[in-house]
Amino acid sequence: MNPKLYLPIAATLEKVVEETHNIKTFFLTPSSPLAFLAGQFVELTVPGVGEAPFTPSSSPAISDRLEITIMRAGTVTERLHALAPGARIGIRGPLGQPYPLDLFQGKEILIAGGGVGLAPLRALLFALFEDIGKYKKIIVRYGARSPEDIVYRQAVEKAWNKADALDVMTTVDKGNAFWTGHTGVVTSILDKNKLKINPAAAVAVVCGPPIMMKFTTLKLLEIGFDPDAIYLSMEKNMSCGVGKCGHCRLGPYYACKEGPVFTYRQIMDLPKIWE
Amino acid sequence: MPKWLPKDNLIKFINQVSAHAALFAQQSFYGHYHLVPVKEWQVDKHTFGAYRPFEPLKSVFFPPRESLGSLFQPNSDKDQPDRIVFGVKNCDLQSLRVHDYVFLHSDPIDPEYSRLREKTMLFTFDCTDCLEICFCTAVGEQPFPKSGFDINFSPLPDGFILESGSVRGETILTKCAPLLEEATASQMAERDAQRQNLSQRIARQATEKGLKPGLDFQKAVRNTQESALWKKYAADCVECGACNMACCTCHCFLLVDGLSAAGNNDRVKQWDSCLYRNFARVAGGANPRPLRAERLYNRFDKKFNFFKDKLGTYACDGCGRCIEACTGKIDIRDVLAEALHES
Known part of the structure; x- marks a missing residue:
């Protein structure tokens, strides 16, 4: 972390991979290694434009090169998407709390992603792979709007599906002429019997747009998950990233400091959490 | 001595x-x-x-x-x-x-x-x-x-x-x-x-003004989130942010990037206001507090509930600066008195 709390260090954009029409993965080399844990986030600066928070999607074991998957959604992301390899940007972090992997040990892990929300979950998967023997089972359920909106297509369709330790299933809200997989929102592939999961001995990790997280949470509760066992990535306006600027307050918490990952138990009684 | x-x-x-x-x-x-x-x-x-x-x-x-x-x-x-x-x-x-x-x-x-x-x-x-x-x-x-x-x-x-x-x-x-x-x-x-x-x-x-010593403002604010009083007072709020700027305790700020006069990409830390519409908005447009009434409530929630829990004191020291500064003549004493009355 830069001793200048609010200023980034430099990072070079090495490569850009186009995932979908509005999502790209950026390969960055920070000017000094930036070690993060799965679930922690960084602030990226486009010089002269501003800063925005993102969760790395690459392996936390690698600190000299980070991959960050970003959807074009606002001012900063618009400008990030316009950058070409070689560009110099700023990076600040790591910030926030990581997934509590020690609490996941010995458990079945259900990972539910929606759209670009698969990005931080990919970093989590890499972290789980590092010590795969410690977890009983890993199930990934991923929903995208359409086949064209699936991120990490190669990985999702080939590598992850073939990995013995992983049970992966993808669904799209709306298929196309070539889509042979499941069609429907992500909750439609969270059936308890088909999942073959024991909610009492499992944790669920959810990341996606608010509407997806809301209905996925409700579904998980319905199939028997405890509010303590549901981990949610809350999207808030995290600006300073260190619990000072006040923008990302969520009841008694600052999302940037106590989060961005919260158990459903922590936030279930707060008003309007999905907005 | x-x-x-x-x-x-x-x-x-x-x-x-x-x-x-x-x-x-x-x-x-x-x-x-x-x-x-x-x-x-x-x-x-x-x-x-x-x-x-x-x-x-x-x-x-x-x-x-x-x-x-x-x-x-x-x-x-x-x-x-x-x-x-x-x-x-x-x-x-x-x-x-x-x-x-x-x-x-x-x-x-x-x-x-x-x-x-x-x-x-x-x-x-x-x-x-x-x-x-x-x-x-x-x-x-x-x-x-x-x-x-x-x-x-x-x-x-x-x-x-x-x-x-x-x-x-x-x-x-x-x-x-x-x-x-x-x-x-x-x-x-x-x-x-x-x-x-x-x-x-x-x-x-x-x-x-209805504020004798020893009243429980935390309870008053907690119990009135759904009250129409916030809408009533917010009707006079013009989102100028003067209450936050004048306030002795408000600490929120924004990191702003831009070109300095010398042509460098500079970053500035400047006071921000939770009454501004986009204060908590995220990229893509989602906003947890799109209504002025919600933002006004949030201000009181932060001062009299959040900080009471975190620090044991209110983030209000009774200086009255927000009353002086408010363009819409919203008086924090009236808001608190009404919240107390309703709770």
């Missing part, structure tokens, strides 16, 4: 303590006391103020706009001179509990705030008068400080009772011993009576 500074020795005292420090004091113009930097103390211009100045004390430690420097070339640590703020009133002094909590006591430390706080001594003063909008007694405070100062001054007609509240304050009193006498019991009694009178006056005027 409390000391006595005869009026005739005041300027000598100021000159002695300020020989190696930059000063802030108050100056009266346009009907207000203002917090101003002092190059050289002028008796016809500079004062300690009878009550708090227009500008909140936070601006001395957390400037409205603070340049953090160029993105990849941060400002080098400049040599920060020692500073003394003369005339700090208890509401402003207590507001530093919030800023200290945010910038000093919550990890990580804000380095600039820490540096300025470390280098600044606070010479507090008992209030000797109040504004009609002062209501510190309603939030558990009083118009004189009890702790947290370096030296406190209690003005009496012929001089000042001085008490040290820190090691560095004590050191100054020791160095200035030739200018000081021991305070007498009758001077202390006179001071206490003066304090009590003003406290009672403020308690009376706050009570007239």
